[in-house]
Amino acid sequence: MPVKNIVVLGSTGSIGKQTLDIVRHFPDKFRIVGLAAGLSSELLASQVEEFKPKYVFSKDESFPIKTLKAKTRFARMEEMVSASETELVIAGLVGAAGLSPILTALRHSKTVALANKEPIIMAGEHLMTEAKRNHGQILPVDSEPSAIWQCLRGETSPVRKIILTASGGPFRSAPLESLKKVSPEEALHHPTWRMGKKITIDSASLMNKGLEVIEAHWLFSMPFEQIEVVIHPQSIIHSMVEFYDSSVKAQLGIPDMRVPIQLAMTYPERWENSDLPSVDFVKAGKLTFEQMDIDRYPCFKLALNAGARGKTFPAVLAAADETAVGLFLKKRIGFMDIPSLVESALNAHNPVKDPGLEDILLADSWAREFTSNKVPV
C-alpha cells in the first residue's frame, strides 16, 4: 500500500488517540494531513508538534494557533476533509458535530472510517445516498458493524439476519430499582470496552445498542426485523451474520478498538501489529449468550421505536440522548432520567416526513433545546 493521507476528526478523543497510536506503529504508511479536536488544546498542540499536519482545527478559541509550525495552518473541518490530498477521514467526533464534515467528505468521494455514530442515526439516508452518488465509501469502525462488515466480506448472497452482540453493560445484573441511583463513575465503568465517555454511558443504558441497530440498518441495507440483539457478556464475539442457508459467520477478538480502527485504515489489507492482543480461547473458556431483558433497557426500546418510525425521530433520539447524557455526566439528572427525557422529546416532537438535511438539523436543535429546558438549572 502506498502512503495513505489521513484526516483525523476528534484526534484528542478515544478513537483519535488510538488512530494516532496505529499511525505511530506504521510511521511510513500513513501521513496525517489534518487534525481536528474540541477542547483538549494542549493534547492537540502536542499532536500537531508530532505529526506536523497541513491543517488543524480546534474548537477552542484560545488554541495557540500562532505557535504552530509554519507548515500547519488553521482550517475548517470541511476544508481539510475535502482537500485533494485527503484519502481517508477518520470520523471520531462525538455526537452530531460530525455530520457536516462527514457529508462533505463523502461528497468529495473520500473514504470515511465511521466511528462517530450519531450522524448516521440522524441522517442515514443522506449519508448513504451521498456515498453512492459520489463513489465515497463508508467503512465501519465501531466494533459491531465492523464485525458484520468483515463477515459479509466476499459474500454475494443476501443475509437472513444480523445478530448484534451486546455486553449488557455494567448493570446487566443490578436490581432494576438501583439503576436510578447510578453515578456517572459507576456508569463509566464498562465491563469489557474502554471507550469515550458518551458512548460508555450509552453502552450502560443500551442506547448504544439501539443506535447500532439503526446504524446497521443503514450500513447494510437491512430491514429492522432482520436485526437481532443477543446479550454476550464477554464481548469476544463482536457480532454475527446468518445467511439464508443457516450458516452463521462471526467476527471475534479481545475487546480492543484498535483492531477495527486499523482494519478501516489498512483495508482491504490486514496488517500484523504486535500491539494488538489475540484471543486465547482455552483461557477464555466460554462464550455465553442470554436473551436481552428489554424492560431493563428503556433506551434500547426507544431507539428501536424511533428507528422504525423514521422521519426526524432518529435525529431527535440522538440529540435528546446526547443532551441527556451530558446532563447526567454533570450530575444534573439521574441515570434513569436519560430515557425519560428522550421519551419526552420523542413524544413532543412534530416529525417531518422525508426530511431534508435542513429538517434534520432543525429537529436536532429543537430536541437539544427541549431536553435542556426540561431540567431545572
Added chain:
Amino acid sequence: MPVKNIVVLGSTGSIGKQTLDIVRHFPDKFRIVGLAAGLSSELLASQVEEFKPKYVFSKDESFPIKTLKAKTRFARMEEMVSASETELVIAGLVGAAGLSPILTALRHSKTVALANKEPIIMAGEHLMTEAKRNHGQILPVDSEPSAIWQCLRGETSPVRKIILTASGGPFRSAPLESLKKVSPEEALHHPTWRMGKKITIDSASLMNKGLEVIEAHWLFSMPFEQIEVVIHPQSIIHSMVEFYDSSVKAQLGIPDMRVPIQLAMTYPERWENSDLPSVDFVKAGKLTFEQMDIDRYPCFKLALNAGARGKTFPAVLAAADETAVGLFLKKRIGFMDIPSLVESALNAHNPVKDPGLEDILLADSWAREFTSNKVPV
C-alpha cells in the same frame, strides 16, 4: 444458477444420501449425471430409479444392471466424472477408493466437492497440483475445512493461524483406562455429528482431527505450525481463522452436514433451505473451549507426526487407520489397538521421498497388508 450436472461418488453413504436430499429439495436446479456406490445395491437401484442418471457404478457384481432404465448405463467412476456434461463431483466415498476418480475429475477441470478425506491425506500435493494445472477446483465439504473456507472468503491477506475445533468425541471425559474396552457401538455414538461409520470412529479416536490438520495444510497452503486444535464440545463453532491483525473469523451452525454439502453445491451462492436448522444462541447458552489432552488421543499425535514427516507417511497413516478401523468395527481388535496398529505400520514403513502416485499407491497397499497381517485371523 443454471441447472448443475452432478456426479455423486458414494451415493448410498452418509454424504451421498444427504446430497440427494438437497437435490430433492431443489429438483429444478440439479441433474444427476452419475451415481456410484459400493455394496448397498438395493438403495443404489432405487436411487437410479428416482434420479435416472446417465451413468451408474456399483462395486457389487450382482447389481441388477439389466433391470436399469434404458437410459442408464454402467460406467467406471473415472468415466462418469470426466464426462463432458459433468460439472460437479461430490466425492463422498470412504477411504482411498476415491483417489483415482478425484484425480481424474481434477484433470478434466471439474469442480470436486471433497468430503472424502483420505485421498488428500495420501496425495495432497498431487491433488493440489492437478487442480491448479488444469483449473479444476476443490471445494471442502467436511464441516471444519468448509468453515475455514467460508472465513477466508473475500479475504486477501495471509492468515496467522487456523483454529480447528474438535468436539473431543464420545470419550472426552472417560477414564483413560476404560478406552481399551470401548465397543464399536459406543464409539459410533458421536455426541454432536451424525456421519458415516469410518469417520465416526476416527472422530472418537481424534484420528479424524489429525487428518483434518493435514487436509487443512493442503487445502489452505498452511504450515502445520500455524494450525491449532481446540476442544469445543458443542460443535457449534465449526472452525476459525485468525488474521495477522488479531481479528478472528468463525463459521457456526447446528451440526448438520447438509449445510456444508449444500454450500459446495450452490457456491458461490447460498440458498434458503427450510430443512436446515438455525442456531438459537440464547437456547445454546454457551460455547466452551478446552485444551486438547494429547495423551488421550494417540491417533491425533500419530497423524500430526506423519503429516509433518511427509513423504509416504501420510498414505501409510491413512491406509493403516482405514484397515484398523475396519477390524475394530468387526470386533477383531480393541479401540486402543487402532493407534497401536497405525504406529507399528508407520514405524515399519520404508518411506519414499517426493513420492509419485505409484509410490503412494504402493505405500497404501503395503500398509493395508501390514496392518491386516498384524492381527490373528
